[in-house]
Amino acid sequence: MSTQDVSAGSQGSDTTAAEPPSFDITRAHPARVYDYWLGGKDNYEADREAAEQFIEAMPNILAGVRANRAFLRRAVQYLAGEAGIRQFLDIGTGLPTAENTHEVAQAIAPESRIVYVDNDPIVLAHARALLTSTAEGATAYVDADARDTGKILEAAVEVLDFSQPIAVMSLLVLQYVPDEDHPEEIISRLMDAVPSGSYLTISDTTTEIDTERVTNGTARLNARLGPARSTLRTRAQIAGYFDGLELVEPGIVPMPQWRTLPNPLVVPVFAGMGRKP
């Protein structure tokens, strides 16, 4: 079986807990808002309204989310190609779209193994149904909050070999971890667990590019989101995620400029990749 559910059994049985945020379609949800911006159809009225509110403040968001997908493609192509990585830990899967992590990686190396992590039951249902692996490789889905690194690592061990390099990815996800939950500690716990030669890839929204519009758009979005809130970060905070790692050229740069041809697109997102020495 090349596709597995490493947290099987946790599904469907627990009816006493409060409903997960994605079950509430009367409030906007980050994964569904992002889906709408990408031109997807897995969204509801509240999501479309919140997404349009952001677009009104910052029309560039549409180019921005596409730039994030393009960054994912370039990053995974670099990791699976030049860096020779065969194991991926993708935190914050989101709703499937075109060219998901395993598709890009397995197009280069079919034996690649990818663990997708998300805590949203509807995102997970989509991932289990749609993000299916090549026969040679593996995809697995972990039901965990990004903050619960213990649970993530415990489940990932079943699919990934922690004596070999692993690419940890977190694309446009850390903005949904508030400061009081210390996103930098989440990243350092994950990077402590992976061996030398592993990589960290991050894209994260920032206050330092197109400040007025992104601040306005984010405030409008946050007013319509369910429990999750988006936090914009400084370049220094984003650079802090890479402490102790060797940055891959060209370092931490505006996302559309990472390892590609000169791109005039202005998107309030920094991106970078680091290698664990």
Next chain:
Amino acid sequence: MNPEPGGGLPDEGTTVGSAAARMMLGSQLRRFREAAGITPEAAGWHIRSSRSKISRMENGRVGFKDRDVRDLLELYGVADSQVTSAMLALAGQAQTQEWWAQFGDILPSWFEPYLGLEASASRIRSFDLQFVHGLFQTEAYARAVTALGLRGISPDEIDRRVAVRVKRQELLTAAKPPRVWSVMDEAALRRPVGGVRVMQAQLRWLAEVAQLPNVTLQVVPFQAGGHDAAGGSFTILRFSEPAVPDVVYIEQLTGALYLEKPAATDHYLDIMNRLSATSLSPAESIPFFADLSRQLQT
């Protein structure tokens, strides 16, 4: 996402199924008409027809004559020759004769549009409460289901109805097959339509067809108790063209509903998502089919 009229037209050279082509053409024509501030009555008059013809065209329920498309675009003030030729190319695709035309005599008029939509869809999600979905029925099961609904039907007609169902399934292994993601209630799997042997073979086939890379099957076991879709079966058809909305198909005894307004389809997407998130995972569902097949034996 496509506020610009013309923004949802497919790239040159892309082929879409006839049903999707009709829907795309229809929704574009509606946008152009609304942007020009022209009433359906006036548009109908302009093409020597009626308001209801315009409405059927805009809903993608009928074919399009090139002459009508040209006349309407002219009325709506669309002068861009690229847009006009893209629209006419779509009209050509919308007229493609489909394989089921030869079965027109036995297909209910309310079902035929579904075949077009199914063949054009990029993703098909279904919830099946009572019977196994048509795309996954074995021939023997399909034969038994067909005979159920129609007393006094001739053996020849049963054969032809079964032939349609089997032909439909070629979609699953087509060159660019749709992603089919079905959630089925345990009730649909336990009801031994056609007898125990037919049902066992049907369950074994489900375990097999679930291995196709574009097929995902999930079971809602009785154990799960009540669920969100106790009301009945439905199918959500999705099309890769951004301008074409999802269509929810609900079959009734003597007709069918086709819903495409977001106010209605949002509700069904919500229920489908809840079902997918709370039923057995795809990996857990495959052994479930085999276990059930063995249980039926005893």
